[in-house]
Amino acid sequence: MELLRRPWRLGSLELPHRVVMGSMHTGLEPRGDGGEALAAFYRERIEGGAALAITGGISVNEEARGGPDYVVMTDASTIASYRRATRAVHDAGGFLSAQLFHAGRYAVGEWAVAPSPVPWRAARGLVPRELTGADIERTIADFAASAAAAREAGFDAVELMASEGYLLNQFLSPLTNQRTDEWGGDSVARMRFPLAVFEAVRAAVGSDFPVSVRISATDLMPGSTTEAEVDAFALALADAGVDALSMGVGWHESRVPTVQASVPHGAWIAYGERLADSVHARHPGLPVIGSNRVIDLRDAEGVLARGHVDAVALARPFLADPEIVNRSFAGEFALINSCIGCDQACIDRSLVFREISCLVNPRAGRETEFPLGITNARKSVAVVGGGPAGLAAADDLARRGHDVTLFEARAELGGQFGLAARVPGKEDYALTVRSAAKRLAAAGAQVRTNERADAARLAAFDGVVVASGVTPRAVDIAGAGLPHVLSYEQAIRQGVPAGTVAIIGGGGIGVDLAAFLVESHDEKTRALAFEERFGLDGAAEFARSRPTRALHRPRPGDEVTVLRRSGKFGQGVGITSRWVNVGALQHAGVRMLSGIDYRRITPEGVEVVHADGTIELIPGDTVVVCAGQEPHEDLSAELVSAGIPHEIVGGARDARSVDAVRATSEGLAAARAL
Ligand code: SF4
Numbered sequence: 001m002e003l004l005r006r007p008w009r010l011g012s013l014e015l016p017h018r019v020v021m022g023s024m025h026t027g028l029e030p031r032g033d034g035g036e037a038l039a040a041f042y043r044e045r046i047e048g049g050a051a052l053a054i055t056g057g058i059s060v061n062e063e064a065r066g067g068p069d070y071v072v073m074t075d076a077s078t079i080a081s082y083r084r085a086t087r088a089v090h091d092a093g094g095f096l097s098a099q100l101f102h103a104g105r106y107a108v109g110e111w112a113v114a115p116s117p118v119p120w121r122a123a124r125g126l127v128p129r130e131l132t133g134a135d136i137e138r139t140i141a142d143f144a145a146s147a148a149a150a151r152e153a154g155f156d157a158v159e160l161m162a163s164e165g166y167l168l169n170q171f172l173s174p175l176t177n178q179r180t181d182e183w184g185g186d187s188v189a190r191m192r193f194p195l196a197v198f199e200a201v202r203a204a205v206g207s208d209f210p211v212s213v214r215i216s217a218t219d220l221m222p223g224s225t226t227e228a229e230v231d232a233f234a235l236a237l238a239d240a241g242v243d244a245l246s247m248g249v250g251w252h253e254s255r256v257p258t259v260q261a262s263v264p265h266g267a268w269i270a271y272g273e274r275l276a277d278s279v280h281a282r283h284p285g286l287p288v289i290g291s292n293r294v295i296d297l298r299d300a301e302g303v304l305a306r307g308h309v310d311a312v313a314l315a316r317p318f319l320a321d322p323e324i325v326n327r328s329f330a331g332e333f334a335l336i337n338s339c340i341g342c343d344q345a346c347i348d349r350s351l352v353f354r355e356i357s358c359l360v361n362p363r364a365g366r367e368t369e370f371p372l373g374i375t376n377a378r379k380s381v382a383v384v385g386g387g388p389a390g391l392a393a394a395d396d397l398a399r400r401g402h403d404v405t406l407f408e409a410r411a412e413l414g415g416q417f418g419l420a421a422r423v424p425g426k427e428d429y430a431l432t433v434r435s436a437a438k439r440l441a442a443a444g445a446q447v448r449t450n451e452r453a454d455a456a457r458l459a460a461f462d463g464v465v466v467a468s469g470v471t472p473r474a475v476d477i478a479g480a481g482l483p484h485v486l487s488y489e490q491a492i493r494q495g496v497p498a499g500t501v502a503i504i505g506g507g508g509i510g511v512d513l514a515a516f517l518v519e520s521h522d523e524k525t526r527a528l529a530f531e532e533r534f535g536l537d538g539a540a541e542f543a544r545s546r547p548t549r550a551l552h553r554p555r556p557g558d559e560v561t562v563l564r565r566s567g568k569f570g571q572g573v574g575i576t577s578r579w580v581n582v583g584a585l586q587h588a589g590v591r592m593l594s595g596i597d598y599r600r601i602t603p604e605g606v607e608v609v610h611a612d613g614t615i616e617l618i619p620g621d622t623v624v625v626c627a628g629q630e631p632h633e634d635l636s637a638e639l640v641s642a643g644i645p646h647e648i649v650g651g652a653r654d655a656r657s658v659d660a661v662r663a664t665s666e667g668l669a670a671a672r673a674l
Contacts, residue, residue: 011210035081049325057101086154104167163248270538387415389650390467392667479601499621506564557589
């Protein structure tokens with residue numbers, strides 16, 4: 001960590017290390033609690049070692065709001081809220097930068113404005129209003145006023161959001177800026193608005209106040225800004241006196257996935273490096289911050305060792321583990337709760353204007369609701385089940401000083417996460433399980449694998465968390481008992497023999513199972529395929545090369561058919577991941593057949609009935625059933641009659657949908673309820 005630990009300067013700020021907590025929209029902003037939740041959220045991460053955190057986007061005016069849960073920087077209530085947050089950050093010894101934000105055509109509301117009236121595909125018919133020349137002048141003034149308000153609120157810096165396809169980025173791109181006045185035209189004219197915004201902000205805050213700009217290193221949009229144009233914009237900002245450039249990547253409407261679990265680690269760093277080289281050729285001292293899909297500070301150290309960018313920003317890993325910096329700098333990597341790239345509790349929620357949290361750290365965003373601190377009423381608590389819900393409960397109980405015993409019937413911890421970790425692209429699920437086990441051991445908890453707990457045994461505890469998980473649901477189809485019919489759990493644990501496979505059920509598990517069958521289990525191989533498929537440079541640089549599982553023989557996509565009676569394939573998978581996961585299967589040639597009914601399973605496969613009544617035999621040397629789950633819970637009746645206080649959580653409580661976010665959240669709530 002030597003390179004990360006070198007001090008550096010962001011304008012007038014002296015920063016002790018080169019890890020930046022990147023911007024995330026939290027949804028906590030409009031809570032109306034005077035900034036209490038925001039203050040707790042940022043303070044905890046500064047205490048965990050972040051020196052500089054950048055807020056989620058704060059709108060510069062009403063029409064800049066991305067949605068109804070965005071606040072406006074110049075509002076008195078916003079200034080008051082953030083004054084509390086900046087004070088908390090300063091008390092913890094860190095710095096907070098305000099990201100000044102304008103959604104432009106990405107605003108989800110009738111107030112959306114844009115350089116030109118070009119809607120995006122998720123706008124559901126909403127056409128953004130074209131900004132007039134007067135609107136543009138007013139918007140520039142609003143950026144300046146917001147920067148001044150940020151300074152008034154105690155922020156240490158501001159970052160202008162000019163990436164990910166938001167307004168400043170929209171002005172730069174010929175796709176969205178089709179203006180014929182002075183604010184549009186050639187690439188020089190298209191830069192005019194974002195540069196005017198920067199200059200107005202600089203004038204508003206003065207030369208001693210750090211201003212950084214997050215620029216799009218690549219839009220990942222055919223026909224959008226070119227590399228030369230990106231460089232020209234970066235250099236123009238550098239010439240104008242920007243204090244740092246931070247890289248962003250990919251527009252929200254890009255067809256190239258950028259943030260999902262299947263995106264190789266560090267896939268985008270090469271784009272930041274190219275940008276940094278170009279900037280440093282003229283401005284060698286100007287910091288360029290690399291980012292995106294870096295989840296491990298050992299990778300971040302490796303990024304700095306390559307000698308191009310000057311610092312590294314991580315965002316979601318700070319949700320997963322607020323202590324990531326302290327733990328990394330102390331060499332305690334095994335204790336770090338890793339971001340698994342699921343997006344389920346963070347990005348997917350922010351897209352529907354809900355407060356974000358984190359699947360693997362359900363306290364995230366709820367720091368005030370679930371404060372830390374050692375208990376003064378120590379209890380002896382049993383947790384039954386070592387899947388995500390049980391681990392979340394045990395982790396919280398042990399951390400707060402309770403006497404915890406975790407019973408897991410299997411030989412290893414993880415439950416459904418253990419299965420998910422065997423799916424290509426989800427390898428990081430194993431990291432969060434492993435780190436939970438390490439934290440439990442460090443906190444003195446007893447972990448008893450290969451042990452079932454019955455009520456008699458549990459009677460010795462003050463309380464019990466029942467997190468015994470789920471079992472695969474069987475199907476009532478003729479032939480379901482044939483020997484070549486496997487549950488998804490059997491298929492993943494034992495592997496699937498060579499030959500054709502018919503998958504009954506196309507929800508999240510069916511899609512994962514198909515990926516398990518057709519995709520390489522070697523991360524490096526998969527990263528190279530990702531690079532090739534999307535025509536990228538350097539996306540595989542940081543991919544780890546783990547050995548392919550002996551059980552796994554990637555098979556051609558056309559040997560696999562996923563069947564679904566009705567509904568979307570991958571239903572239940574989060575909005576940001578479903579299209580990526582299903583698209584990967586389509587790309588691999590997996591046949592996906594819906595609108596059918598099941599007639600029977602034969603030794604040759606599955607006979608289905610199409611809507612027009614025709615019958616088709618879907619080849620299946622192996623048939624795998626992915627038809628949901630049943631609660632695995634046989635303790636509560638006994639616990640009730642024995643009068644043992646207990647909470648039932650996760651799949652054991654409700655197995656109707658695969659929802660690990662709910663499971664871990666319930667685990668945490670149970671840990672606090674006992
Ligand atoms: Fe990472 Fe998932 Fe947590 Fe988001 S919810 S921070 S993607 S682990």
